[in-house]
Amino acid sequence: MLAEEYFNLYRMCVDVQSIQFTLKDFKRFMQSTNIKVIKETNCVAILGLADSEIEIYFIGVEKKFRGKGLGKNLLKNVISFSKDYGASTIVLEVGVNNRPAKNTYLSLNFKECGVRKNYYSIRPGFRQDAIIMKLNLET
Numbered sequence: 001m002l003a004e005e006y007f008n009l010y011r012m013c014v015d016v017q018s019i020q021f022t023l024k025d026f027k028r029f030m031q032s033t034n035i036k037v038i039k040e041t042n043c044v045a046i047l048g049l050a051d052s053e054i055e056i057y058f059i060g061v062e063k064k065f066r067g068k069g070l071g072k073n074l075l076k077n078v079i080s081f082s083k084d085y086g087a088s089t090i091v092l093e094v095g096v097n098n099r100p101a102k103n104t105y106l107s108l109n110f111k112e113c114g115v116r117k118n119y120y121s122i123r124p125g126f127r128q129d130a131i132i133m134k135l136n137l138e139t
Ligand SMILES: CC(C)(COP(=O)(O)OP(=O)(O)OC[C@H]1O[C@@H](n2cnc3c(N)ncnc32)[C@H](O)[C@@H]1OP(=O)(O)O)[C@@H](O)C(=O)NCCC(=O)NCCS
Pocket: 013, 014, 015, 058, 059, 060, 061, 062, 065, 066, 067, 068, 069, 070, 071, 072, 073, 092, 093, 094, 095, 098, 099, 100, 101, 102, 103, 104, 107
């Protein structure tokens, strides 16, 4: 699959105000050994790979397909990938008000383990805290 196709899927899955990656980034991702893009029907995840830790940079489902279990299923596949990769933890940041995402992580036993104050810029003059969540794969 081409970087353009992954990028188009990402754009369908991300909320406009949260867009953080460009087509140029996706071209770089496709060549990088430190980034893994997992694409499934109507949803996509972007992961950063370190030796023992996987970071979820983004996970998203196309708007009209949300609330039907696709996000949770994709997250299960991220967990399987991370175990096969040999990671001991998965870590991510999520906006404190992003209930669908927080609930998706909580439903698969991710735990809240910290806060980054004023981490996200939502719109000019308005920032939102991020919660750091982790899943320990060794228990
Ligand atoms: C977060 C996201 C990936 C979840 O995917 P989804 O397919 O809509 O979620 P699912 O249908 O798989 O539901 C997963 C869990 O979240 C809960 N959930 C889903 N939508 C919810 C909502 N609107 N409000 C509260 N909880 C919700 C479900 O009840 C389910 O929990 P359960 O298994 O305990 O019942 C999706 O909402 C999305 O793409 N959001 C925009 C991008 C984003 O914010 N990504 C996160 C970046 S950190």
